[in-house]
Amino acid sequence: MRTSLDCLPCLVRQALDSGRLASPDPAVSEQLVRDVLARLAESDLRLSPPALAQVIHRRLRELIGVDDVYRPAKERLNRVALGLREELETALAAAEDPFDLAVRLAIAGNVIDLGVSGDVSESDVRQSVEQALREPVRGRVDDLCRSVERAGRILYLADNAGELVFDRLLIGQIGPERVTLAVRGAPVLNDATLEDARAAGLTGIVEVIDNGSDAPGTILEDCSPAFRRRFAEADLVLAKGQGNFESLVDEPSTIYFLFKVKCPVIAGRVGLPVGSQVVTRSGEQPGDVPDHALPSGGRGQPARRSTVDRAGRPLELPAVAYRPIGVIHSGHHDARDAPAQPALAKGCRGTAVIFPEYARGLQDLEEFSHVYLVCHLDRAEPPRLVLTPRLGDVERGVFATRAPCRPNPIGLSLVELLERKGNVLYLDGLDLLDGTPLLDIKPYVVGFDRITGRETAAQTRSSTRLPEREGGTGDRPAHAGGSR
Numbered sequence: 001m002r003t004s005l006d007c008l009p010c011l012v013r014q015a016l017d018s019g020r021l022a023s024p025d026p027a028v029s030e031q032l033v034r035d036v037l038a039r040l041a042e043s044d045l046r047l048s049p050p051a052l053a054q055v056i057h058r059r060l061r062e063l064i065g066v067d068d069v070y071r072p073a074k075e076r077l078n079r080v081a082l083g084l085r086e087e088l089e090t091a092l093a094a095a096e097d098p099f100d101l102a103v104r105l106a107i108a109g110n111v112i113d114l115g116v117s118g119d120v121s122e123s124d125v126r127q128s129v130e131q132a133l134r135e136p137v138r139g140r141v142d143d144l145c146r147s148v149e150r151a152g153r154i155l156y157l158a159d160n161a162g163e164l165v166f167d168r169l170l171i172g173q174i175g176p177e178r179v180t181l182a183v184r185g186a187p188v189l190n191d192a193t194l195e196d197a198r199a200a201g202l203t204g205i206v207e208v209i210d211n212g213s214d215a216p217g218t219i220l221e222d223c224s225p226a227f228r229r230r231f232a233e234a235d236l237v238l239a240k241g242q243g244n245f246e247s248l249v250d251e252p253s254t255i256y257f258l259f260k261v262k263c264p265v266i267a268g269r270v271g272l273p274v275g276s277q278v279v280t281r282s283g284e285q286p287g288d289v290p291d292h293a294l295p296s297g298g299r300g301q302p303a304r305r306s307t308v309d310r311a312g313r314p315l316e317l318p319a320v321a322y323r324p325i326g327v328i329h330s331g332h333h334d335a336r337d338a339p340a341q342p343a344l345a346k347g348c349r350g351t352a353v354i355f356p357e358y359a360r361g362l363q364d365l366e367e368f369s370h371v372y373l374v375c376h377l378d379r380a381e382p383p384r385l386v387l388t389p390r391l392g393d394v395e396r397g398v399f400a401t402r403a404p405c406r407p408n409p410i411g412l413s414l415v416e417l418l419e420r421k422g423n424v425l426y427l428d429g430l431d432l433l434d435g436t437p438l439l440d441i442k443p444y445v446v447g448f449d450r451i452t453g454r455e456t457a458a459q460t461r462s463s464t465r466l467p468e469r470e471g472g473t474g475d476r477p478a479h480a481g482g483s484r
Contacts, residue, residue, distance in 0.1 A: 001246045003045045003052050004265045010116070011056050012036055014189065017118045018057075021073070022064045032063060049265075050217025050247045053115070057188050058214070068187035070114065077112050077162030077190060078199045080122045084129070085165055091133075092169055101133075102170040103141060107258050107277045108132035109166025110159060110241055114190040115216055116262045125162075128260070131277070134382070138272050138321075139279035144238075144256050151236035154179045157211075157218055157248075158192045159241030159259075164200035167240060176206040180230060185223075186214035191243070217247035242266050248282060255282040264327045264435045268355060271323045273437035275378040324437035325361075326354035326423075328375065330430045335379060340390045341402070342413050342429040349418070352425040352438055359423035362441075366420040370444035371427075375411040376437040380404035411436070414444060 015036040019029030036056055043052055061067060068074075088105055095101040111128035112120050148154065156171060156179050158164055171179050181202055183192045197208045212224025218239065220228060231237065237255040239248055245257045245266070261267050261276040270280055309315045330350035332338035339345035352373065354362060365371065382405060388394065389401040398406055416428040425441075 001048050001249050001269065003043075003047055003049045005045070006263070006265050007049045007052070008040050010263070011040060011053060013118065014053070014115060015056065015060060017114070018060045018064065018069055021069045022066060028064075032060060035059065035063060048217065048219065048247045050215045050243045051219055051222075053217075053243075054188070054213075054215035054219070054222070057216070070187065070190045073114060074161035074190050074196060075199075077120060077160075078165070078196060080125060081109065081112065081162040081165035082200070083122070084125065085168075088129070088166070088169060092173075099145060099173045100141070102173040103144070103258065103279065104132040104137060104277065105129065106166050106170040106240065107137065107260055107279075109163040110258070110260045111262075112160050112162040112190070113241065113262065114160075115243065120162075130382075131275075135277065136321075137277045137279055140256070140281055141279050143281070144279050147236050147254065147256065148174055151234075152178060153233060153235045155230055155234035155237045156181045157237065157239040157244050158183045158197070159244060161190050161192045161196040161199075163240065164192050164196055164202060168200055168202055168205070171202070171206055179206050180234075181206050181208045182211050182218075182227060182230070183208065184214065184216075185210040185212040185227075188214050188216045191216050215243075215247070217243035219247050220251070245280075251282050253282060257281070267324065267435075267437060268327065271355075273324055273376045273378045274435050322376070322439050324355070324376070324439060325358045325441075326352055326438040328352055328373070328430070328432045328434065328436040328438055330432055330434045330436075332430070332433050335404070335433060338433060339431040342415050342431050345415075345429045345431045347428065348430045349426070349428050350430040350432075350434075352427060352441070354423040354425070354438075356423060362420060362423065362425070365425070365441070365443060366417065368417060368443040368445075370414055371417050371425070372442040372444060373411070373413045373415060373427075373432065373438060374440040374442070375413065375432060376439055377404040377406075377409035377411045378435075378437055379433060380406070380409035383407045383409075410439070 012033060015032045016029050019032040022028060036059070039056065039059060043055070061069075092098050092101055092105070108128040108131065111124055114120060154174060156167065158167060158181055167181075171181065181197065183194055183197055187193055194208060194210055197203050202208055209227065209230065211218060211227040213219060213222045215222055220231065223231075231253070237253055239245065239255055239257050241259050242262060245259055248255055249257070249269070257278070257280050259278055261270065261272055261274050261278055264274060267274045267276070270278055272278060307315050307317060328350065331348065339348060383398070384405050385398050386395050387398060387401065387403055387405065389396060389403055392401070404411060411432065413431055415430055417425060418428055419426040
């Protein structure tokens with residue numbers, strides 16, 4: 001997998017994080033960032049993200065003069081994860097389907113990634129565990145289970161320190177006697193090394209080897225001959241985390257990847273929203289990952305709802321799963337600071353980047369002045385049925401509000417379409433967070449969408465909380481509703 005331009009800011013942030021971990025002196029961080037920027041300007045984007053990160057972090061270690069600047073952070077994250085171990089083991093012992101839960105928890109542990117976020121707290125880890133228990137795993141869990149049952153020799157590629165405690169739960173379900181656990185050959189970011197495997201108690205229950213490399217992924221040509229031999233001999237490879245996915249996804253071997261989608265680049269690669277919990281296989285292309293809902297106790301079975309039709313006949317409603325058609329880029333990174341509605345977001349400009357396979361569907365959209373963006377609000381808080389709206393002062397049912405914390409966190413934003421260039425829409429009035437998965441686009445049509453002649457007291461109260469806007473004529477809406 002090649003490096004995207006969107007990967008470069010992450011590498012710059014890692015340089016800044018490394019500088020701050022090494023010294024409180026801002027001059028140190030500035031020197032590191034300037035050096036990395038210069039190197040990135042000349043970098044070969046045909047490399048995979050872990051290969052480019054390997055080059056950058058070797059240079060950072062050279063400038064800092066410390067082999068493992070992340071060691072204190074790794075020790076803290078090991079302690080955080082170990083503090084949750086008893087609680088997780090209790091939940092696993094009570095689970096109707098322990099393998100299902102172990103897969104979920106292994107993926108939940110993938111949140112412990114300082115390559116994506118400069119800091120991970122115990123609260124972050126607990127929230128990830130709660131998500132793992134609540135939300136579906138997307139992908140080939142049934143296939144994974146069958147492959148594990150058939151395999152005699154399984155190579156398990158670890159990702160991060162702390163995360164190993166969660167991996168221990170899944171290894172226990174697989175059977176440690178069939179598993180060889182591989183960690184990094186040298187420190188990089190908070191990736192797991194032999195020291196972290198010992199801290200997680202894994203060296204006493206499973207064979208642990210290192211891969212001989214200091215890349216934050218598994219670049220086979222950079223790994224030791226001993227590791228490559230183990231890789232070739234394995235009946236099955238399980239690879240944790242985005243770095244292993246980025247470096248191995250195009251390998252012909254049978255590899256299952258387990259990870260949380262933590263950035264728009266990976267979201268686009270697997271065709272699933274940021275935040276998704278994923279099990280996918282090497283060689284799959286965007287859209288190949290099946291959207292199987294995985295309810296607790298029903299491995300691989302889509303969630304269904306029994307009801308009746310209008311005549312009273314039994315009716316089964318299937319689980320519904322959508323794939324993003326694109327991604328939103330905006331200047332909003334924290335929901336607390338984002339406008340509550342598009343009507344409050346005038347001047348907040350950004351883009352909707354449509355994935356190439358859907359680009360032909362944009363034909364003639366530029367003829368409209370405004371469009372509806374239908375989005376998955378991937379960072380919404382857990383659902384609440386009753387709440388006080390952000391622009392309100394009394395409790396209401398969630399369906400009488402535009403709050404994002406809904407049973408299905410779908411956002412609807414009516415925004416101004418400034419221009420279309422190829423597969424990119426240039427927009428004004430964006431109230432959506434950067435990286436929001438886009439599910440659909442619909443044009444605003446005044447003859448269909450503008451309603452006059454009836455306004456309730458609730459509508460009047462809501463509109464008085466918004467700043468006045470110029471009324472529209474022709475194809476322009478007089479008032480734009482939003483997603484919060």
